[in-house]
Amino acid sequence: MKLYTKTICPKCMYVKSEFQRAGIHVEIINIDHDEKAKQKIVQAGFLTVPVLDYNGQLIGDVKEIVSTIELVPQ
Numbered sequence: 001m002k003l004y005t006k007t008i009c010p011k012c013m014y015v016k017s018e019f020q021r022a023g024i025h026v027e028i029i030n031i032d033h034d035e036k037a038k039q040k041i042v043q044a045g046f047l048t049v050p051v052l053d054y055n056g057q058l059i060g061d062v063k064e065i066v067s068t069i070e071l072v073p074q
Contacts, residue, residue: 001072002027002053003065004041011062012050022069026052 003019003026005012019026031038031049041051044058052059052068059065 001025001055002029004029004031004037004049004051004053006030006049007032009049011048015050015052015062015065018066018069022072024069024072 001024003012003015005016005028007030016026016028029037031041041049041058044051046058046060048060050060050062050065052065054068054072059068
C-alpha cells in the first residue's frame, strides 16, 4: 500500500495522521522528490494528492482514502 503525497499538503498530512492513528503502515512516496511517481499519478488522471494505491486501485478522494483504512487488516 502506497500513499502519494507532496511536501506541503494539508490533506496529505491529515491522511497520514489517520493511518498513524489506526496503527497501519503505509509507504509514503513524495512526488516532489520522485518524478517517476509523479508521472504515474498524472498519467492515471490525478491532478492532486493524496492518492492511495491500495491493491493496485488508485484512490484520490480523501474521504474514500480514510474509509479504506477500515478495510485494511490489522
